[in-house]
Amino acid sequence: MPVLVMKFGGTSVGSLDRIKRAAKRIGVEVAKGYDVIVIVSAMSGKTNELVGWVNETSPLYDAREYDAVVSSGENVTAGLMALTLQEMDIPARSWQGWQVPLKTTSAHANARIEEIPTDNMNAKFGEGMRVAVVAGFQGISPEGRITTLGRGGSDTTAVAFAAAFEAERCDIYTDVDGVYTTDPRISDKARKLDKIAFEEMLELASLGAKVLQTRSVELAMRFGVRLRVLSSFEDNDENFGTLVCAEEDIMESNVVAGVAYSRDEAKVTLVSVADRPGIAAAIFGPLSEAGVNVDMIVQNISEDGRTDMTFSCPTDQVARAEAAMLASKETGEINYHDLVADTDVAKISIVGIGMRSHAGVAAQMFAALQNEGINIKVITTSEIKISVLVDRKYMELAVQALHDSFGLEKS
Ligand code: ADP
Ligand code: ASP
Ligand code: MG
Numbered sequence: 377m378p379v380l381v382m383k384f385g386g387t388s389v390g391s392l393d394r395i396k397r398a399a400k401r402i403g404v405e406v407a408k409g410y411d412v413i414v415i416v417s418a419m420s421g422k423t424n425e426l427v428g429w430v431n432e433t434s435p436l437y438d439a440r441e442y443d444a445v446v447s448s449g450e451n452v453t454a455g456l457m458a459l460t461l462q463e464m465d466i467p468a469r470s471w472q473g474w475q476v477p478l479k480t481t482s483a484h485a486n487a488r489i490e491e492i493p494t495d496n497m498n499a500k501f502g503e504g505m506r507v508a509v510v511a512g513f514q515g516i517s518p519e520g521r522i523t524t525l526g527r528g529g530s531d532t533t534a535v536a537f538a539a540a541f542e543a544e545r546c547d548i549y550t551d552v553d554g555v556y557t558t559d560p561r562i563s564d565k566a567r568k569l570d571k572i573a574f575e576e577m578l579e580l581a582s583l584g585a586k587v588l589q590t591r592s593v594e595l596a597m598r599f600g601v602r603l604r605v606l607s608s609f610e611d612n613d614e615n616f617g618t619l620v621c622a623e624e625d626i627m628e629s630n631v632v633a634g635v636a637y638s639r640d641e642a643k644v645t646l647v648s649v650a651d652r653p654g655i656a657a658a659i660f661g662p663l664s665e666a667g668v669n670v671d672m673i674v675q676n677i678s679e680d681g682r683t684d685m686t687f688s689c690p691t692d693q694v695a696r697a698e699a700a701m702l703a704s705k706e707t708g709e710i711n712y713h714d715l716v717a718d719t720d721v722a723k724i725s726i727v728g729i730g731m732r733s734h735a736g737v738a739a740q741m742f743a744a745l746q747n748e749g750i751n752i753k754v755i756t757t758s759e760i761k762i763s764v765l766v767d768r769k770y771m772e773l774a775v776q777a778l779h780d781s782f783g784l785e786k787s
Contacts, residue, residue, distance in 0.1 A: 377501070379543040381776050383512065383534035386420035387551040388608035389453045392460075398549065398608055399460040402507060406466055411501045413541060415512040415534040416457050418449025423513075423527070439484035443514075443524045446485075447473070450511035450530070457509045468507040469500060473514035473522065476535070480515035480523045487515060487523035488591075489532065492540040497657040510537065521666040531592035539599035546596070546603050547617075548588065553607035554618035555580075555587055557784040562772050565685065565785040568632070570616070573623040576633045576727050579761045583725040584638030588620075596620060623729060631730035631737060632782040635775050638723040640691040643672070643753060643765055646701065648713040649685055651678035658710050659685060659701070666700035668693045671723075672756045688754060688765055691719050721753060722771040725763040727779055744781035750774050 382405065384398045387699040407411050408502050417423075426446045430437050461468035476496065480487035497508050512530025517523045525532050531548060538546035549772075555577065556566040572580075574597040581590040587605060596603040606617025619625075649655055656675070663670055676684040689697055694717050703709045731737050738755075741762055745752060750773065754765040766774050779785060 377409060377411045379413060379541045380405050381413045381534050381543045381546040382537040383415040383530060384417065384457075384546045384608055385530065385548070385550045386417045386422070388549050389416055389457065390420040392456070393777040394525060394608075395453070395456055395460050395474070399457065399464060399466075399721070401549070401611070402461065403464055406506050410544070411505075411722075412507045413497075413537050413543070414457060414507055414509045415530055415537065416450060416453040417512050417530045419453055422449035422452075435533060441522050443484050446525050447511070447514040447522050449468060449770070450513050454509045454511040459506075461507050461509070463609045466507055468509055469505050470509045470510045470511070471497070474516040476510065478510075478515035478536075480517055480525070482517035482519055482521070482523065484517070484521075484523055486526045487517065489515060489525070489536045489595075492536055494540055496543075517661050525591070526589070527540045528586055528589035529590040529591075532595060535592040535595045535599075535601050536672050538603075539595060544602070546601050548592075548603070548605045549608035549609070550587065550605060552587065552605075553610060553615060554605050555585075556621070556776055557633070558779050559585065559637070561627045562637070563776055563779055565776070565779060567784060567786045571621055572624050572633060573617045573626055573729055574620060575623065575729055575760060577620045579725070580634050583636035583727065583761065583763060584633070584723065585636045593620065602683065609761050621639065629730060629786065630728060630782065631734045632726045632728040632778075632784065634727050635778045635784070636725045636727060637771055637775050637783075638725075639768065639771060641688050641721050641723045641765060642691045642694045643686060643688050643718040643721050644694060644697055645684055645686040645716045645718075646710075646712040646714075647684050647716060648682045650711060651681055651683040655710070656685070658704065660687075662700045662704050662709075663687075663689075663697055666696050668700065672754045672763065684756065688721070688723070688750050694719055718753075720768045721765045722768040722774075723763050723765055724771065724774045724778065725761050726782065727761045729760050731760050731762075733780075740781060741778060744777045745774060748773055748777045750777070 458470040512533040560566040603620040672688040
């Protein structure tokens with residue numbers, strides 16, 4: 377029988393009523409003749425609560441135990457969903473990651489999927505199971521310990537199952553009815569897109585649009601999974617959502633497809649470091665070893681053999697960055713006068729494959745921000761995106777100004 381993957385996010389399984397509602401949607405697809413693999417998230421708010429408990433118990437926690445705790449939210453939903461389907465006379469069974477087994481690397485809290493064997497689950501489908509309810513976000517390491525795939529990781533579980541089982545489609549049910557030109561929660565002018573190219577979705581996701589986890593888009597692109605984002609709260613025919621597809625399948629698109637933002641950014645400047653060969657390696661090597669995810673980097677013009685080096689990283693990694701730099705200063709590997717951290721910045725990005733062939737997009741972006749009196753602190757560009765750091769208090773204003781300037785609003 378053809379296989380369909382359906383993923384329900386936290387809000388979509390946030391109460392017993394919502395689980396029932398999702399189960400009805402699953403029932404519709406079962407009635408059409410699909411064998412369905414359902415991926416569920418923890419009930420909304422649950423994972424945050426579990427992460428909070430871990431941090432409170434052990435601030436420098438052992439990541440293996442972090443995973444043991446935070447993976448548990450999904451187990452509850454998977455069992456409840458299987459029970460709900462059984463109450464509807466649909467043969468359903470829950471599967472935790474280790475039971476599949478969904479094999480991952482041992483990078484706890486941020487593991488990568490290595491393999492999903494299909495034999496166990498296919499055998500159960502062969503015996504009459506119609507729905508396999510899989511706990512998202514979790515797997516098992518080569519050492520036999522539970523791992524998790526990073527926040528938002530159930531999206532990646534869903535796409536990986538769709539690829540492994542050659543599913544006809546992977547439907548991501550969430551609390552908005554598709555991918556928008558920007559987060560509909562911060563701009564009521566945001567417009568839903570019927571289609572978006574993999575490359576654009578990949579950039580939007582990695583630049584902060586959390587509607588899909590970045591790695592889920594990477595996997596869908598690599599394995600050609602038909603990926604759709606749609607609402608779990610609408611049952612009508614209009615609920616087609618957004619198809620994430622190859623660039624060639626989109627007839628016409630705007631130069632800029634969307635605007636993304638990332639709230640929790642910090643800007644760190646090492647003031648007056650020696651400008652000599654190897655200085656960047658001496659700074660960024662230890663930062664990477666300390667697990668700091670450096671994003672943007674700017675080096676000033678040097679004066680008298682000294683320069684300032686600025687980089688951005690997530691706000692919650694600033695303390696780690698400071699410690700790593702101080703340690704390098706103490707061993708004499710680098711020498712700087714001061715370390716200045718600004719933890720009140722946000723990153724705003726515009727994304728669009730049309731930027732490859734259009735000049736003047738950056739100039740238009742900077743002019744739009746200037747018109748609002750917003751100062752740009754750092755800029756980075758790539759082929760299909762431009763990102764800027766601005767003061768966090770201007771984040772919403774900047775998103776709206778860019779959304780207006782590039783004509784993305786509803787017609
Ligand atoms: P789930 O719990 O279903 O996985 P998430 O909260 O992870 O849902 O992702 C859905 C949220 O993503 C939406 O509620 C919305 O606020 C946010 N979002 C950010 N950018 C976008 C965008 N461009 N289009 C749609 N949603 C977006
Ligand atoms: N429950 C996990 C999280 O909140 C995984 C997910 O929902 O995708 O990050
Ligand atoms: Mg999510």
